[in-house]
Amino acid sequence: MNTFEKIYEIINKIPAGQVATYGQIAALAGYPRNARVVGYALHGLRDMTVPWHRVVAKNGVLNMRCCTDGTLNIQRILLDIEGVSFTPDGRVDLEKHSFKPVDIFADM
Numbered sequence: 001m002n003t004f005e006k007i008y009e010i011i012n013k014i015p016a017g018q019v020a021t022y023g024q025i026a027a028l029a030g031y032p033r034n035a036r037v038v039g040y041a042l043h044g045l046r047d048m049t050v051p052w053h054r055v056v057a058k059n060g061v062l063n064m065r066c067c068t069d070g071t072l073n074i075q076r077i078l079l080d081i082e083g084v085s086f087t088p089d090g091r092v093d094l095e096k097h098s099f100k101p102v103d104i105f106a107d108m
Helices: 003-012 022-028 035-043 074-081
Strands: none
Touching: 003 022, 003 035, 022 035
């Protein structure tokens, strides 16, 4: 399994209504302190069944690349549908919605 496939497998384990940070996913994939590799993996994502919208920055900020042209923020809409709540400044409430894997590697 290559690096990106490992990252996608971890992202697929994030339940609806929860989010993980780029750094958290990098650490779980065996690349601690290398959150950029997760960003690269998501940038190259072609399989839209991977719940990419559940990945946020360490401070709960959404990926704004998807709405810099004035379109709707699809990530925000998808998280809203899953019941994720946001702080008044538009960040994900990480205290309520952070992914806390008990044993993510149990079935990998």
